Amino acid sequence: MAPIEFVSNIQLSCTKCRSRKVKCDRVQPCQSCCLRGEPDQCRFPSSETTDLNAVNQAYEIRRLRKELDSWKAKYTELQGQMLPSGPEGGTRDAFPTLESSKDSLPSPPTSNARTMSIASESSTGRRPAPGAELASVDEKSHLHFGAPGLTTVINEFTNMHVKTSAAQIHHIPEAIDILSARYPRGFPFPTLWKAVDGIAGIWTCLPPVDEVLAYVEAYRQRAQCAYPYIYAELQDDEVLRRFLEGGVQNAEQQPSLLALVLISIALGIQCSVYHRRGHKWVSGAMEEDRRFSEVYFAAAFQTLRIMGFSARPDALTLQTLLMMLPYLTNSGRCCDAWVVHGMAIRVAQSMGYHRDPTFLRPSPAPADAHVRRILWWWVLYQDVHLSMIFGRPLGVSGIGDVLPPELVTPMPTTFKEFVMPYTVLMRQMLSADELSTYKIDEITNGALGLLARLPPVLQFDPETWTRDDFSGPPWPRNMLAVLHASKVHNMVILLNKRRKDIEAREQNGEQGVGLQRILSSCRLILKCQEFMHKHARQGLLCWFSNQCWFNASMILGLNILDHREYPELESDKEELRKSYTRFQDEAYLGIHELAAIAVEHLGRMFQQVGIPMEGIEYTSHATSDTIDSEAMAAAAMAATLQAAPESDMDFGGIPQSFGYGLRIPDTLFKNGDICSNSWHRV
Structure with a gap:
């Protein structure tokens, strides 16, 4: 046995006792090491080589996150320098390669009083106050885009097939x-009216009856082909006229029909931008007309909120939600469309659309049963369509026991010949790992x-x-x-x-x-x-x-x-x-x-x-005279919108419309710090 030596002023246990988490008598060799037959392995840390400060894990994580955010900011700034400078881009200089930009790396951002570096705080020896340093949220890490998906096929094809260094x-x-969207809207589903105003507040945003009928007719001609069935209320102008001329009382009795009319107006405006400009695309017209269509989309959504569509839905409510999907996707708001379709699925299931009408008690009329079958299969079709886009699981776990609808008018012929078999094939592909x-x-x-x-x-x-x-x-x-x-x-x-x-x-x-x-x-x-x-x-x-x-x-x-x-x-x-x-x-x-x-x-x-990039330049399909006329038309339209009457904002801030003059204000189109669902003056 080795001789026992007393070590003075030992404040720590030996390394073996600390690793075993046992009591140490702090003599060298200690009693625990001697009992285990390892007296020669009993070592005490020296003050010169030991860091006695405990590791603050949360503090270290915040430091690493801040360093990661700094590198992300550098990468984003470098990536922004590689974007084309203008609409006429397309030259080789507009797309610099990564090698050419190494010499022009941006300098690290300087710290200010609001974002103090952790390195400077650690040098002072003071810990930051609780909540002083919050980890930035990376929105890309919170969204899942799986496979097979429409927007991930490029990346998957590259990883599986392309092996070159380029x-x-x-x-x-x-x-x-x-x-x-690159510039996401701060208000995806804005509330432009006060809840206490009810349906009456929404009714005031409707344009004149003839204008409503014109928008609905544009919808029937340009967008109705995207749906397998449209209710008779949108097919007959006389029915719509009686509903609109009856005043707000009709809307309060049939709020779901008002929502259907409002979303058809929004779709009519969106799908007729090309035709209302003389059958040609005018620069900026799509975005400008969207300011008008967004009002009626918001009005349709607000109508559904007021009527309590989740607790008291009907067939027109489901049709309205399904009509919102192409409007949102064509506006670049695909994630919003995914959420709205989830609500449409739950509304359809809450009304029993996933069950065959013959099994329901009481059984619906034959005409209603036919409509239920069409709408449920259209829900399944939209389900596989959006699931394929995002690479996410199907919203409907099973098709249900609903038989395919029979081919009768006004259902298009391609519904039974294409939509239903395509839906079955897509479900086979998406549901198999x-x-x-x-x-x-x-x-x-x-x-x-x-x-x-x-x-x-x-x-x-x-x-x-x-x-x-x-x-x-x-x-x-x-x-x-x-x-x-x-x-x-x-x-x-x-x-x-x-x-x-x-x-x-x-x-x-x-x-x-x-x-x-x-x-x-x-x-x-x-x-x-x-x-x-x-x-x-x-x-x-x-x-x-x-x-x-x-x-x-x-x-x-x-x-x-x-x-x-x-x-x-x-x-x-x-x-x-x-x-x-x-x-x-x-x-x-x-x-x-x-x-x-x-x-x-x-x-x-x-x-x-x-x-070669030299020969690729923007060339308009129109002549120079046409371009000038388009520019003049766009300028005239902008001037008209700027001169919109102030009466549009009367009645306690509720948006009014007396013709084609109601538009979403700019504040609702910016991703700013405004967090109030109130109507803002343009």
């Missing part, structure tokens, strides 16, 4: 940048078979329909044909990117089956874009179509990065040039925020792919 430095668009190659091929063939079984007038032929002299089916049949083709081929892309043999090569060096299907579908989707820009420009506001075009362009560009030599290389480069020019056209006209995102990413993609 793809590693390319900035892949994130789902939140696409699904959420893993799909075998055999199952993927089976669903792919089934989806392509849907297009083959459509009526000939609704079968999109890319070679014929993209000709300049093509005179095909009128609106809305041409739009339906393009949408059906885009949906099916987007489904083919989502399916075949999950094939395990997507990177398999034949012995002769050809691409695998899955990759061939993906590229073929991308090329056809870009043909849909070409047709829309040539022959159906009124449909360019469709968000889903623009997203499919953007995905197809990015996938073709990424494939060029991975395969520098293949037979369709030059044709794919030319299609990318055309797609970029079309997106630049939309971005200049302000039709869609997604177009600006596409221009940003495709422009940088061109540098890596090797497509």
Whole structure:
């Protein structure tokens, strides 16, 4: 046994006792180490090599978070320097590469009194007061965008297929940048009226009866094709006139019908921007008219709130919620559409729409049973549509026992021939975590078979329909044909990117089956874009179509990065040039925020792919005289809006409308610090 030595002024236990968490008598060697037969391992820390200060874990986490926020700010500022400087961008200088920007890195932001650095606080030895340092919230980390999803297919295709070094430095668009507006509104569902005013306060925002009928007629001509069934109240002008001329008493008795009329006005304004400008897109017109349509959308939502739609819903309430979905998506508010559709699902289930009408007691009338079946299948269709966009679980766990509705007027023929079988196939794809190659091929063939079984007038032929002299089916049949083709081929892309043999090569060096299907579908989707820009420009506001075009362009560009030599290389480069020019056209006209995102990413993609930028410039489809006239019309419209009468704001701040003059104020369109749901003067 080693001799026992007494150590003076020992304040700590030996290292072995501290690790075992046992009592130490603080002699060397201590009794605990001697009893274990390890007296030579008994060591006491020396004051010169020991940090006696305890680690403050929360303090250290805050320091690391602040350092992470500083690096994120640098990255955001550097990324902002890479954006195009103006609508005429498209030059090589507008898209600097990452290597060229290393010499111009921004300097670290200086600290101020409000954001004191933790390093300076640690030097003083003082701990920050509780709540003084709050971790910043990263909104991107709080939203989930899964797979298979429309907005994540680019990133997934890159990770699974593209292996070149150029793809590693390319900035892949994130789902939140696409699904959420770049400048989110501070009031997604604004309350422009006081709750105590009730339906009477909302009634005052209605324009004259003839103007309401004009908006509803615009909705019937331009947007009604997007729904399988519309109630008779919106089909007959005489019924609407009697309802509106009856005054606020009718609205108080039928608030759900008022909500249906208001959302149809909002859709009529949104879908007729192109036609009310002389069948052409005018720069800034889409955003300006949205100030008007948002009022009626907010009025429809407020009407549902007042009537207590969650506790006392009816069929018109469900129809109103379903009509809100395309309005929100075409406005770039896809996340809001996801939330509204969740409410629509719960409203439909609360009324028993998921059960077959013959099983209900008392059983509804045959006409009502037919409507219930149509609306429930439309709820399922919208469920798979939004679930596919976000890559999130289906909102409806099962189809239910509702039989498909019979084909009767006014239901369009494509509902039974396309919508219902497409819904079943999409549910099979989205509800399965893993799909075998055999199952993927089976669903792919089934989806392509849907297009083959459509009526000939609704079968999109890319070679014929993209000709300049093509005179095909009128609106809305041409739009339906393009949408059906885009949906099916987007489904083919989502399916075949999950094939395990997507990177398999034949012995002769050809691409695998899955990759061939993906590229073929991308090329056809870009043909849909070409047709829309040539022959159906009124449909360019469709968000889903623009997203499919953007995905197809990015996938073709990424494939060029991975395969520098293949037979369709030059044709794919030319299609990318055309797609970029079309997106630049939309971005200049302000039709869609997604177009600006596409221009940003495709422009940088061109540098890596090797497509020359010099020949890509914005060219208007109109002559210089037309451009001047459009600019003059836009200026005149802006002047008229600025000179809006002050009477629009009378009656205690409740918005009034005596004609086409009511608009959402600017404060509700800014992501500012205003947190009051009150009406603000423009």
